Amino acid sequence: MSHPSEAAQGRPAMVRLGAVARTFHPGTPDAVRALDGIDVEIPEGEWVVVLGTNGSGKSTLLNVIAGTFGLDGGTIALGGQDVTHWPEHRRAGIIGRIFQNPFSGTAPAMSIAENFALASRRGRTRGFRPAVTSAFRAELRARVSTLGMGLEDRLDTAIGTLSGGQRQALTLLMATWHDPGVLLLDEHTAALDPRSAAQVQALTADIVQGRRLTALMVTHSMPQAIAYGERIIMMHRGRVLHDFRGEARRRLGVGDLLACFEDARRTPADDVPPSPRSAVGTD
Numbered sequence: 001m002s003h004p005s006e007a008a009q010g011r012p013a014m015v016r017l018g019a020v021a022r023t024f025h026p027g028t029p030d031a032v033r034a035l036d037g038i039d040v041e042i043p044e045g046e047w048v049v050v051l052g053t054n055g056s057g058k059s060t061l062l063n064v065i066a067g068t069f070g071l072d073g074g075t076i077a078l079g080g081q082d083v084t085h086w087p088e089h090r091r092a093g094i095i096g097r098i099f100q101n102p103f104s105g106t107a108p109a110m111s112i113a114e115n116f117a118l119a120s121r122r123g124r125t126r127g128f129r130p131a132v133t134s135a136f137r138a139e140l141r142a143r144v145s146t147l148g149m150g151l152e153d154r155l156d157t158a159i160g161t162l163s164g165g166q167r168q169a170l171t172l173l174m175a176t177w178h179d180p181g182v183l184l185l186d187e188h189t190a191a192l193d194p195r196s197a198a199q200v201q202a203l204t205a206d207i208v209q210g211r212r213l214t215a216l217m218v219t220h221s222m223p224q225a226i227a228y229g230e231r232i233i234m235m236h237r238g239r240v241l242h243d244f245r246g247e248a249r250r251r252l253g254v255g256d257l258l259a260c261f262e263d264a265r266r267t268p269a270d271d272v273p274p275s276p277r278s279a280v281g282t283d
């Protein structure tokens, strides 16, 4: 049986980044070239893990894909459509997002049911307070019960009263209520206790692999990077330093990744190559 990444490589690109560049505070002494010419193509259905040292540009990468930040140069296409000049809200119909902080992405005073009713329409109709119909409630009960947290009996509870792990699990369900074209996960388990983190990570794998979603997942956890996804991109100073796919990805262990980090730390800014050192996609 072929590995998912081989299957994915034959598919059209869901995400195509061409020479993507973004500088913060340009023309000042504080200028930071957060993304310095990123060329990445992600086939439909591929799960990519994004690694890199602090400040290497991982969150900025997700932010420019989502349209939170604009570009200084380059192009972004999602599902074959050039979205470079689309505002964030227009991309929201294609993108599902989860952040590190379990308290972002939901309205704390609203109930679980109301939050889901809102989220289920994201990128569709806008501007109305959500109506929770009985059919929607039944569907919601069924989906929330799959979490195994007993939250299906608490659908009218204000979401702000739940634990971080409960909220993050619900946020994941919300972001994927309709299969998003691209799912962006930015250290979404980093703020959770180990047990909740493992639970949310397992749920992520069920959803991403079960529905073959295209996903970018930022993490600082080497074991998590090795255990999940089928491609690993390592960023350094706004560039892609390594891009492990196929056989090279399958051979990779935690020790190899740690060595890559050491290598990155020793690489001065001027020596970061414009193209990945290990774009090993072949088998």
Ligand SMILES: Nc1ncnc2c1ncn2[C@@H]1O[C@H](COP(=O)(O)OP(=O)(O)OP(=O)(O)O)[C@@H](O)[C@H]1O
Binding pocket: 024, 025, 032, 033, 034, 052, 053, 054, 055, 056, 057, 058, 059, 060, 061
């Ligand atoms: N809104 C902003 N304004 C100014 N500078 C920013 C902004 N966002 C990011 N930066 C800078 O851009 C660079 C890349 O930041 P980014 O948040 O993308 O890094 P990261 O790889 O996600 O790091 P971490 O692992 O710490 O989350 C950093 O030098 C950061 O200080």
Ligand SMILES: [Mg+2]
Binding pocket: 058, 059, 060
């Ligand atoms: Mg970050």
